[in-house]
Amino acid sequence: MTGKVSIYFPAEKETSNLRFHLHAPFASTVARDSVRECEANDALRDHLADLVSESMTAIRDQGLLTVGFLATLPNDKDNLSEFYRPVMNRLVKAFREEKLTPMKQGGHASADGIFRGLVRLSDLIADDDLATILGEGTPPMWIANPPQLNHREDNFLSMLNITEWTTNHLVNELSTHSESIVEWLARKPHEWHQGLYSLLYPLMDDFPTKWKLLTLRIVPCSDGIYRVGSECYFPSDDVEDDEDFPRVAKAVFSSGTSTTQQEKAREFLAKIGVREVGEAEQVEAILQQRYSQGSIKPRQHDMERFIELVDKEPGKASLFHKYFIFQLENGNWGKPGIVFLDAPYVDTGLRVYYEAFGEGSGRKWALSPNYHESGIELEKLRKFAKLVGVQTCLEVVETNTHENPDWRYLMGAPGRYRHESSRDTDYVIPKLEQLLQTPNEEISKLVWTTMCASQEKYLTATYRKSWSGGTRCRPSQLVHHLRNAEWIPQQRKGQQGYAFRKPVDAVAEMLPDGYPFYPGSKWLEKIEFGKTESDRKDLERRKQEKQTQDYQRKDTAAEELGFSSVEEAHEAKEMVALKHKDPAGFKRWQDSNREKASFPTRPVRNSERRKERLSQQYANAPEKRYETRERIVRTTRGEIDPETWLRNRYTKDGAQMICQICEKVMPFKKRNSEYYFEAVEVLSKDYFPKEHEAQFLALCPLCAAMYKEFIKREEIAMDSLHATLKDADDLKIPLELGELITSLWFVETHRQDIKTILNRIEDHLDSKFNSP
Numbered sequence: 001m002t003g004k005v006s007i008y009f010p011a012e013k014e015t016s017n018l019r020f021h022l023h024a025p026f027a028s029t030v031a032r033d034s035v036r037e038c039e040a041n042d043a044l045r046d047h048l049a050d051l052v053s054e055s056m057t058a059i060r061d062q063g064l065l066t067v068g069f070l071a072t073l074p075n076d077k078d079n080l081s082e083f084y085r086p087v088m089n090r091l092v093k094a095f096r097e098e099k100l101t102p103m104k105q106g107g108h109a110s111a112d113g114i115f116r117g118l119v120r121l122s123d124l125i126a127d128d129d130l131a132t133i134l135g136e137g138t139p140p141m142w143i144a145n146p147p148q149l150n151h152r153e154d155n156f157l158s159m160l161n162i163t164e165w166t167t168n169h170l171v172n173e174l175s176t177h178s179e180s181i182v183e184w185l186a187r188k189p190h191e192w193h194q195g196l197y198s199l200l201y202p203l204m205d206d207f208p209t210k211w212k213l214l215t216l217r218i219v220p221c222s223d224g225i226y227r228v229g230s231e232c233y234f235p236s237d238d239v240e241d242d243e244d245f246p247r248v249a250k251a252v253f254s255s256g257t258s259t260t261q262q263e264k265a266r267e268f269l270a271k272i273g274v275r276e277v278g279e280a281e282q283v284e285a286i287l288q289q290r291y292s293q294g295s296i297k298p299r300q301h302d303m304e305r306f307i308e309l310v311d312k313e314p315g316k317a318s319l320f321h322k323y324f325i326f327q328l329e330n331g332n333w334g335k336p337g338i339v340f341l342d343a344p345y346v347d348t349g350l351r352v353y354y355e356a357f358g359e360g361s362g363r364k365w366a367l368s369p370n371y372h373e374s375g376i377e378l379e380k381l382r383k384f385a386k387l388v389g390v391q392t393c394l395e396v397v398e399t400n401t402h403e404n405p406d407w408r409y410l411m412g413a414p415g416r417y418r419h420e421s422s423r424d425t426d427y428v429i430p431k432l433e434q435l436l437q438t439p440n441e442e443i444s445k446l447v448w449t450t451m452c453a454s455q456e457k458y459l460t461a462t463y464r465k466s467w468s469g470g471t472r473c474r475p476s477q478l479v480h481h482l483r484n485a486e487w488i489p490q491q492r493k494g495q496q497g498y499a500f501r502k503p504v505d506a507v508a509e510m511l512p513d514g515y516p517f518y519p520g521s522k523w524l525e526k527i528e529f530g531k532t533e534s535d536r537k538d539l540e541r542r543k544q545e546k547q548t549q550d551y552q553r554k555d556t557a558a559e560e561l562g563f564s565s566v567e568e569a570h571e572a573k574e575m576v577a578l579k580h581k582d583p584a585g586f587k588r589w590q591d592s593n594r595e596k597a598s599f600p601t602r603p604v605r606n607s608e609r610r611k612e613r614l615s616q617q618y619a620n621a622p623e624k625r626y627e628t629r630e631r632i633v634r635t636t637r638g639e640i641d642p643e644t645w646l647r648n649r650y651t652k653d654g655a656q657m658i659c660q661i662c663e664k665v666m667p668f669k670k671r672n673s674e675y676y677f678e679a680v681e682v683l684s685k686d687y688f689p690k691e692h693e694a695q696f697l698a699l700c701p702l703c704a705a706m707y708k709e710f711i712k713r714e715e716i717a718m719d720s721l722h723a724t725l726k727d728a729d730d731l732k733i734p735l736e737l738g739e740l741i742t743s744l745w746f747v748e749t750h751r752q753d754i755k756t757i758l759n760r761i762e763d764h765l766d767s768k769f770n771s772p
């Protein structure tokens with residue numbers, strides 16, 4: 001309805017935009033169709049405004065001032081002209097100061113000290129509740145809610161500056177946990193909470209509020225105590241009360257008839273941490289009650305229950321990390337992280353290792369032997385212990401290269417430091433350096449067997465600043481420690497006890513029993529095991545060889561000069577010397593010989609007898625012997641064809657074939673007019689357990705020779721190259737060939753293939769060594 005303005009008769013062109021009619025003796029314009037602008041009219045209008053606002057009381061008293069009535073009142077979205085605006089302003093003033101606003105619980109109140117909020121909120125939090133929560137004001141508190149937001153009723157109320165109160169305010173008040181709030185909440189029936197939860201439910205999507213909700217003590221349990229969600233459990237069909245696992249009072253999510261509300265309430269509870277009671281939950285409760293620091297109260301079958309749980313759900317192993325679940329050899333109780341296994345469970349040798357630590361930091365303790373007689377299946381106990389983090393073997397630990405003796409060299413890796421692609425890894429066995437200073441056969445054995453089973457990567461320290469700078473490698477700290485200490489026990493024949501030698505001075509033959517020895521092991525090579533002895537043998541062999549070579553050369557020369565042997569030549573030499581020394585004597589001797597210079601006939605006296613003797617002799621003569629010496633020959637190389645593979649990849653535009661190092665065209669063509677090149681395996685055969693074409697490089701003869709000399713015979717260089725090939729993606733890899741700084745380039749497919757191969761090998765090795 002649009003209100004009209006009359007001045008005893010309708011002013012046709014006057015529009016007030018009000019929703020009610022006005023009639024007053026306004027002075028009109030000459031046309032008598034609208035209200036003229038003048039002071040008298042303003043004064044008259046003010047009187048009308050007073051009249052309108054004053055009549056609100058009468059309307060209220062007749063019971064007509066309802067929320068719906070507010071739609072007839074002007075609001076600031078009505079586009080009132082300047083002239084009529086005071087009518088609106090006067091009404092707003094009246095509503096603020098007088099008891100005119102219709103309230104939810106009935107009656108009217110002035111706009112100061114009352115609240116507006118969502119219907120669902122004011123339905124749940126009644127006027128009394130709100131007064132209690134706020135600790136101020138007296139009912140009525142909530143205004144009657146308009147039917148819809150942004151309609152005329154709501155627009156009018158919006159001008160009254162009534163305080164808005166939302167679910168966020170509610171959460172804030174609840175999180176004070178003040179005495180009055182706690183008491184108020186406790187007075188609420190369980191059914192009421194269901195409404196609260198479904199009201200709070202949408203707030204779980206709001207990040208900061210969510211965290212507040214997680215800490216609210218708003219979940220009543222069957223014992224009447226309010227808890228935070230994460231301390232509570234859902235009741236089950238047969239358990240509604242539970243001392244160990246406080247169950248949520250059932251009515252808080254199963255009241256009323258609205259299944260939507262019930263589901264929302266339950267879902268809300270789950271979101272704030274209420275759980276079902278499963279075996280893991282029960283075990284966790286046991287851990288908290290009986291295996292926390294300062295309150296160790298173990299019960300007989302707890303350990304079996306723990307083992308069973310982790311056996312079924314290995315993911316639950318982390319549950320145990322912070323609890324004192326193991327009894328130690330010294331009678332104390334400890335977390336898995338400070339325990340190791342040794343006899344009688346499994347012979348790890350760790351007891352000796354940790355005893356040598358003394359009481360120092362980092363010390364761990366052996367598991368108490370009590371479990372051995374407890375009836376627990378030992379295999380299961382061992383498996384459980386390992387899964388929850390008990391130490392079961394001597395561990396090599398990763399560290400950085402700062403303490404490596406070759407640190408200066410490693411740090412000198414070229415390039416600018418880039419965090420994402422940098423690398424700084426080294427390996428140690430904690431305290432090993434100190435422990436090896438005092439020789440101890442048991443520790444030596446432990447270290448030896450540990451090294452036999454450990455991964456090759458532990459032998460190398462690696463440093464780089466970035467991919468493109470290239471990687472530098474040196475023996476790891478572990479290798480240095482093992483190389484420098486006198487720790488290898490050597491058993492001397494007919495003597496008791498051991499002498500302890502540096503690896504370099506030790507020999508395999510003198511190792512005591514229980515030291516598995518695999519010649520050619522990488523770790524033995526790196527710690528220079530037996531090097532002194534093998535150097536000595538080498539030297540001897542070379543000396544012998546040289547002597548043999550010398551003799552053979554002389555023998556050949558003597559023969560060429562007509563002597564039958566070197567000895568004969570020596571005699572001749574002596575004779576010549578004699579001739580020079582005493583020419584006259586020599587002449588006499590020569591003449592005397594010449595006189596007798598008839599050829600001795602030495603006839604055969606008995607021909608048959610001689611034949612027979614020779615036959616006999618020959619029969620007994622030693623047969624020429626040949627022995628098959630074992631030589632390892634690679635038999636699989638013929639199964640792949642790296643030449644064709646490489647030719648296809650490194651031939652440019654189908655014509656010229658390029659060397660991967662000097663990047664020049666190969667120097668000559670073979671008779672079949674294909675380019676001659678060498679397919680060189682990129683790393684030594686130790687790196688590649690399988691045959692594959694991509695493991696080869698296409699090199700010109702000169703580069704091939706240099707590559708073999710400077711990379712393939714240089715372990716450190718090969719280690720570095722290996723690391724770069726395995727980790728980086730660059731097609732061009734920096735390479736040092738003696739004095740020459742160059743690079744090795746790849747076509748992309750080749751580069752990717754070789755990286756894949758190297759990483760597969762690594763994964764394979766890791767899984768091999770880490771499998772139980």
Ligand SMILES: [Zn+2]
Nearest residue numbers: 659662700703
């Ligand atoms: Zn080349």
